Amino acid sequence: MTQYDLDELIQKIKNQSPFDLKDSERSRPTSLRVIISKLYYSLDYEKEPQAIRQKVTQLLLYHGQFSREEIDEVFRSSAKETTAYSVEFLKQHPEVAKAEALKSKEFPDEAEGEEGEKLKEVKYIFPHYR
Numbered sequence: 001m002t003q004y005d006l007d008e009l010i011q012k013i014k015n016q017s018p019f020d021l022k023d024s025e026r027s028r029p030t031s032l033r034v035i036i037s038k039l040y041y042s043l044d045y046e047k048e049p050q051a052i053r054q055k056v057t058q059l060l061l062y063h064g065q066f067s068r069e070e071i072d073e074v075f076r077s078s079a080k081e082t083t084a085y086s087v088e089f090l091k092q093h094p095e096v097a098k099a100e101a102l103k104s105k106e107f108p109d110e111a112e113g114e115e116g117e118k119l120k121e122v123k124y125i126f127p128h129y130r
Contacts (some may be wrong), residue, residue, distance in 0.1 A: 013063045037126035049089040049123045081120040089121040
């Protein structure tokens with residue numbers, strides 16, 4: 001599956017041409033992981049990880065070779081919780097954005113004493129394929 005370059009993946013999705021998969025049961029999820037990884041990393045995933053997940057899911061559902069459950073499983077298995085927030089997450093959680101701003105160098109004293117459970121964002125970590 002790694003023989004596909006991004007342009008070829010996009011063309012296959014547009015044309016709804018099937019991806020070449022080996023017949024083994026393990027080949028399908030591995031191939032899907034490669035496809036998702038290449039699509040995900042080609043988009044603005046650092047700023048909008050959830051929006052990019054939705055976009056990749058929509059593209060693959062449009063293509064039709066993989067089910068939502070298969071796609072969701074690849075994303076679930078690659079999910080990682082973090083406090084290294086994306087722009088998308090900070091827009092959705094203004095209270096976190098404010099707390100992060102207070103912790104910045106401009107207002108270091110105002111953030112002192114605010115310990116507690118921090119909200120965590122889910123991001124996705126995939127292997128990089130060439």
